[in-house]
Amino acid sequence: MTTIEAIVEKKKALLSGELAHLLAEANGIEINAARKRVERAKSPVHKIKGLFADNQSFVYHSSAYNSGTYFDELVQSFEKAATRCAVLLEAIDYHHGLIDKNELANYAMSPVHNIIGHMNFYTIVDKLIELNVLSDYDDNLYTLNGYISPAEPNISHFKAIQLAKKLLLQNLKTWSGHIGLGSFNAGTFDSVVAGFQFAYTAPSYLHGFVKYKDGVPQPGFLVADILIGNVTSTKSIHFFLQKLAVIRASNKGIRLLPVLIVDGLEPEAFQALRKAGVMIGSVKELFGDNYNELIKDLIATITNAGTILKKDPEKYIHLMTQLTKLVDGKTNNLKGELFELAVGYYYGQHCQFLEIGKKVVPEPWEKKRDIDVMALYQDEVRIVECKGYNYPVDVDYVDRYLGEILPAIFKWQKKTFPEKKCAFELWSTGGFTAKALEKLDEARSKTKKYSVNYLQKPDILAKAAELKTSKFSEILKEYFFKDVA
Structure with missing residues (x-):
């Protein structure tokens, strides 16, 4: 008879559903019987529960704990059966291995306020920290475990992207306020609508977005997130589409004008956003060629600031001008x-x-x-x-x-x-x-x-x-x- 311990020791780590199928196949038993054996498994077989779909666990052998294989399998298991965890890892990877702690919730498909049927964002973050997947880079930033993201983050490039994001979101606020898409004075950054955090939100009083209750106008909301400085694929935007889907399902009365600021999109991602009714805020199309070039110059200058300011300081003067x-x-x-x-x-x-x-x-x-x-x-x-x-x-x-x-x-x-x-x-x-x-x-x-x-x-x-x-x-x-x- 092939034992659970033998399978797990060979595989190092895997989802409980996969383990049950391997156990049933190896021993010619029913899948339900195999699942019950997996549930009863004891040390040196261990389980991580509470994060995975269909009540699954992540099962690992004690000899593999905290190894490279363990973390490889854990990440793959997130992608298969714990998308709410996978999107957070994708966000940090997209931002070259770092994320501002105050911004991570923007890139989550989990609510920051409690919504029935959905795990709270902060619960997930605490669990990822406990699992040594997520850790403090410093007081303000998160990074990933070195097995998951082995390259040392480029802090200069990260700072450059952050600065460009701030500038773009500030100009989104100004632009949308001037044309009446969102209320300028009520627009806020890293703020919450319908239980979920977005990079920028503003109440919208446009016709079609406003409802009236007892004669009092109830606004809709402009909600925006931003992805710049990397290849933006369907995987990168998954958090945004899922966040919108959950809001629409759990709060059917709310009217949203969703915007995603990008500096480039893969064709499949473009089509997915269009299908979901998202306004695609291309930097070039929204603000023009000169502004787009300015953002590129800003990122390049800050990323390579030491070299540029020493060897070609006039680039700084040109940038500021x-x-x-x-x-x-x-x-x-x-x-x-x-x-x-x-x-x-x-x-x-x-x-x-x-x-x-x-x-x-x-x-x-x-x-x-x-x-x-x-x-x-x-x-x-x-x-x-x-x-x-x-x-x-x-x-x-x-x-x-x-x-x-x-x-x-x-x-x-x-x-x-x-x-x-x-x-x-x-x-x-x-x-x-x-x-x-x-x-x-x-x-x-x-x-x-x-x-x-x-x-x-x-x-x-x-x-x-x-x-x-x-x-x-x-x-x-x-x-x-x-x-x-």
Whole structure:
């Protein structure tokens, strides 16, 4: 007789339905009897329950646990019988191995609010973390297990795509508001309609979308998600189509205007969206050729910021000039990210090597730390924190910067560049509160292991004047300091 343990040990891991069929075939027994034997199986055969269709389990041998084969089979099992898990893995893979924790629910086909018959999104995420499929990349990002996604994520490219997504969604809000598709003032990002989260939502009062109850208008909703920076296939859009299908089935009275922003679609995906009545928001068709090229330039510049700002810094000047022309002030919420490029532009004129948006790990067991700008000189490493806000940095942040962030990054620096001195700088377009300045002045005068300095509006403009590049000074004044006293 072929035992369950023998089959599972050979296969390493498989779905319980497949195991029951193999067991029935090998021993000439009825499938129902085989299923009952599988249900009663004990160690070294183990099961993961609660995620798979038709009340199935994921069955594995203890010798295979947490191996490459185990995770390969688990992912395949998600695709076969746990689509609500598979779409989350697909979303992270689509975004090159990383996803913003606040955005992952946008790419789910599971509700963030409880709906009868559907597992809650947060329950699924907790289960995937428990299974070591999903893990923290840092405080703000999720990544996948190294067996599932072995390549190290390209954080610069991820940041570039995120910045482009923010810009596109902001312009979707403006465009849809101006033509009356959605209420401009009520539009929100990463928000919920009918229990599901979308990248952008806005109530729509268009004729055909509004219903009346006791004479009071009940709006429909513009709901939008975004997929850019990768090949967008039918697999990539599955979450969106399923999310809409569940809403329409569970909330028959709601009227939706679904939009998917894309920068390219495979033909099969295009047809699937059209069939489902989705408005396909092609970047080029919605905003024009120049805007489409601007998005491509933005992504390329941020992805390769260190090299471009060092070897071809005028590309940054051209990018910022185009941004201010084409988006007409709609990038205010991007100032923080773009300010890193401005600081990088300055240091690119002086240093030997430049990196923008670097993540470092002081010790393997410690959390990742962000370095906005790192400029290497022959005898010094200059590490710059960039705050492109129109309000002052407060003392709470300065306390964390001085007491937690700098010591952690200094630990990494001493291991990586032990022969170089270390200099920290904090650049803030909005300046600092009085108490924050007191702490920074004290640290600047008393810290001996490394130097600490800070710059605010007059200091930053003085740095720009050193370069004798009037266009750079103009960009700083018009874009970063326009709303700063």
